[in-house]
Amino acid sequence: MKLPNINCDQCKNASCLLRHISNASLCQELNNEKRIIFFNANQKILVEGMPFEDVSILQNGKVKVYKYGLNKKVQIIRLSKSGDLIGHRGFYRNKMPITAKTIEASSVCMIPKTLFTKLLACDLKFVNKLMQFYAEELYDSEVLTLNHAHMTVKELIADTLIRIIEAYGLEKKSNALNVKLSRQEIAEIAGTTKEQVSKYLYEFQEEGLILIKGKQIILCSLEGLKKIVIEYQNS
Amino acid sequence: MKLPNINCDQCKNASCLLRHISNASLCQELNNEKRIIFFNANQKILVEGMPFEDVSILQNGKVKVYKYGLNKKVQIIRLSKSGDLIGHRGFYRNKMPITAKTIEASSVCMIPKTLFTKLLACDLKFVNKLMQFYAEELYDSEVLTLNHAHMTVKELIADTLIRIIEAYGLEKKSNALNVKLSRQEIAEIAGTTKEQVSKYLYEFQEEGLILIKGKQIILCSLEGLKKIVIEYQNS
DNA sequence: CGAACCTTTGATAGACCTCAAAGGTGGTGG
DNA sequence: CCACCACCTTTGAGGTCTATCAAAGGTTCG
Numbered sequence: 001m002k003l004p005n006i007n008c009d010q011c012k013n014a015s016c017l018l019r020h021i022s023n024a025s026l027c028q029e030l031n032n033e034k035r036i037i038f039f040n041a042n043q044k045i046l047v048e049g050m051p052f053e054d055v056s057i058l059q060n061g062k063v064k065v066y067k068y069g070l071n072k073k074v075q076i077i078r079l080s081k082s083g084d085l086i087g088h089r090g091f092y093r094n095k096m097p098i099t100a101k102t103i104e105a106s107s108v109c110m111i112p113k114t115l116f117t118k119l120l121a122c123d124l125k126f127v128n129k130l131m132q133f134y135a136e137e138l139y140d141s142e143v144l145t146l147n148h149a150h151m152t153v154k155e156l157i158a159d160t161l162i163r164i165i166e167a168y169g170l171e172k173k174s175n176a177l178n179v180k181l182s183r184q185e186i187a188e189i190a191g192t193t194k195e196q197v198s199k200y201l202y203e204f205q206e207e208g209l210i211l212i213k214g215k216q217i218i219l220c221s222l223e224g225l226k227k228i229v230i231e232y233q234n235s
Numbered sequence: 236m237k238l239p240n241i242n243c244d245q246c247k248n249a250s251c252l253l254r255h256i257s258n259a260s261l262c263q264e265l266n267n268e269k270r271i272i273f274f275n276a277n278q279k280i281l282v283e284g285m286p287f288e289d290v291s292i293l294q295n296g297k298v299k300v301y302k303y304g305l306n307k308k309v310q311i312i313r314l315s316k317s318g319d320l321i322g323h324r325g326f327y328r329n330k331m332p333i334t335a336k337t338i339e340a341s342s343v344c345m346i347p348k349t350l351f352t353k354l355l356a357c358d359l360k361f362v363n364k365l366m367q368f369y370a371e372e373l374y375d376s377e378v379l380t381l382n383h384a385h386m387t388v389k390e391l392i393a394d395t396l397i398r399i400i401e402a403y404g405l406e407k408k409s410n411a412l413n414v415k416l417s418r419q420e421i422a423e424i425a426g427t428t429k430e431q432v433s434k435y436l437y438e439f440q441e442e443g444l445i446l447i448k449g450k451q452i453i454l455c456s457l458e459g460l461k462k463i464v465i466e467y468q469n470s
Numbered sequence: 471c472g473a474a475c476c477t478t479t480g481a482t483a484g485a486c487c488t489c490a491a492a493g494g495t496g497g498t499g500g
Numbered sequence: 501c502c503a504c505c506a507c508c509t510t511t512g513a514g515g516t517c518t519a520t521c522a523a524a525g526g527t528t529c530g
Contacts, residue, residue: 067377067378067381069381069382069384069385069386070385070386073385075380075381075384075385077377077380077381088370089370089373089374089377091370092367092370092371093374097374097377098377120363120366121359121363122359124356124357124359124362127359127362127363127366128355128356128362130366131355131362131365131366131369132327134366134369134370134373135323135324135326135327135369136327137373138324138369138372138373138376139324139328139332141373141376141377141380142302142312142324142332142333142376143302144380145310145312145376145379145380145383146302146304146310146312147304148380148383148384148426149304149310149383149426150304150305150308150310150426151305152517152518153517153518182475182476182477183476183477183478184476191383191384191385192518192519193518193519193520194476194477195477195478195479195518195519195520195521196518196519198477198478198479199478199479202478202479214477214526214527215476215477215527387485387486388485388486417507417508417509418508418509418510419508427486427487428486428487428488429508429509430486430487430488430489430509430510430511431486431487433509433510433511434510434511437510437511449494449495449509450495450508450509
């Protein structure tokens, strides 16, 4: 579903990369050419293997970015939040290397590849910001590779909970994770199985670190979770 | 050990990013300010946690880039070859997030951070090339994360051999891997132990895929190795 | 209210790591 | 040139961790 366009300078999204475009005529062109599209929960925004046509920026909502592995097993690579770029991975390859699916209802800002290419070719400040974004993702990804190679499943799940909180935060009053993910999805982030997630979440509850209320997970001790991960880092 | 400077346009390294600097005065400044330093085998070029001072480009030789994990266990993130940037990961963080060590004698081109910052601020074409490099590394890293989460150790080791060949190639006559890595180092790339590497290399030899002559590994069937990895991708 | 889906829990099998010991290899100094 | 030392590789045994399978109990939504 297409939503009416908003000009970038009226967009509430302070962290959006497009804020760093200085050239006025490019800015106008962007406002004309971009499309804002609405997605319900659990809809695919981008599909692995498809030709690359638009760069997408998540305007509002929550999106999981993942790849398919063995037995069509899924590995979630990133949890995207408002302002995050999600189509950039395919930019230099012309083929989308990932699938992106909404976790909840979301609106996405689509920018045609041709226009994005023009932005890259003209706006030095913008390119620098974008590169910084890539560098940050590279750093995160390399840390993740390290963790997957060395952590136990328990540590990985604790680490995953922390990552989810870092991405989407907590509900203010209840202290519950601000996103509903199934055990399966948590497993797909941690790189393990839904059964292990179930077992260790229960163990975390026994240890007083979290409280499980159905699909809701309430955080009791962030320090406790971090301790599980940090013990790994020092041992 | 410092080597005499060579101007970029006389450098044999065709794949070096610095080739893409268009501005003549910047190019001159670069030729004046850069230092070329020689390292013996097994010397550290960059150390994790140290302040970030120079961007390094490998002019000649072979370098492994790694991070420390559990029990000071090492995870090799990348095998760098001539023309590869190796200091860029710390650029936006001011702290080096990785260690880089020579596998064999190498020469490295060091560019002061201040000058590199100037390049980024002035040369649009250069920044675009650099971003493409980051994007490529991000793609590689995410594939690696996927593999580590889903592949068996046998598949990981086969995949690692292919990666080593892609990075450094084969000796023309013997068809041997063009680099000498210990079992331990291969394990640090694959994310497993030296014993498993030893066992599976033997198994690969039994299957006629490779030939082990001490530390030398001679490739017999690249297709065979790829088949082990591809079976994983389709199953 | 029923169907589909998700979660929990236990049992089992297999993969992988660790440990240990023996055999090789390469480099250094006498 | 040889002997020695340090380091690397190979091989096997044992134990732990993790994935898989299965079944029962919950939850959600039409």
